[in-house]
Amino acid sequence: MGKALIIVDLQHDFLPPHGSLAVPGGDEIVAPIVELAKDDRWSVVVATQDWHPRDHVSFAVNHNVPEFSEFVYTSPIRRNETQAATLWPVHCVQGTQGAELAPELVHTLDRLECDHHVVQKGFLSDREYYSAFHDIWSDHHTQLHGLLQKHGVNEVSIVGVALDFCVKSTAVSAANLGYRTTILKDYTRGIATDAKAQCNLEQELVQNDILLK
Numbered sequence: 001m002g003k004a005l006i007i008v009d010l011q012h013d014f015l016p017p018h019g020s021l022a023v024p025g026g027d028e029i030v031a032p033i034v035e036l037a038k039d040d041r042w043s044v045v046v047a048t049q050d051w052h053p054r055d056h057v058s059f060a061v062n063h064n065v066p067e068f069s070e071f072v073y074t075s076p077i078r079r080n081e082t083q084a085a086t087l088w089p090v091h092c093v094q095g096t097q098g099a100e101l102a103p104e105l106v107h108t109l110d111r112l113e114c115d116h117h118v119v120q121k122g123f124l125s126d127r128e129y130y131s132a133f134h135d136i137w138s139d140h141h142t143q144l145h146g147l148l149q150k151h152g153v154n155e156v157s158i159v160g161v162a163l164d165f166c167v168k169s170t171a172v173s174a175a176n177l178g179y180r181t182t183i184l185k186d187y188t189r190g191i192a193t194d195a196k197a198q199c200n201l202e203q204e205l206v207q208n209d210i211l212l213k
Ligand SMILES: [Zn+2]
Pocket: 050, 052, 058, 091, 092, 122
């Protein structure tokens, strides 16, 4: 049985100082995560990468509305299913610098002795993704689950940004798939940091059997 480290979306556009959708303090966790990735407890290290086409449905500009507008998505498959969400500034467009992983992380991944992979998400334009396992409708699946299975993983530790979006959703998917799931709090940063948001987040993690430590 193996342990995996999943490093969520450590990309220029999610990091200060220049990211178009920078998570406050995201730049502070790059060096610690790089050190953590070198630990010999991991059977596999996976870095996820938000990887959008320019016409992606999550970009406010593609709906001619202001950034951070609320929006209701309709499932591309089941037209009666909807989900309320936020529309974002353009971010992590395929092939742009903003979509690249933090260079220190790339450098370290290349030199790891254990297996390591980059898993992309968000590349279908008609659907939003938070989880690195699947889109928000749980219809389209990335390679992540298969990869973990191939490596005999039964336990995952999740780090990266943003704690309250992609880190949380990736953790919920992992727990639902039967992985023992831990979010390593000191190696994450979130967007909403007020006490109420923190409390709601912690409750949601407990309900889903996710450890936060
Ligand atoms: Zn995105």
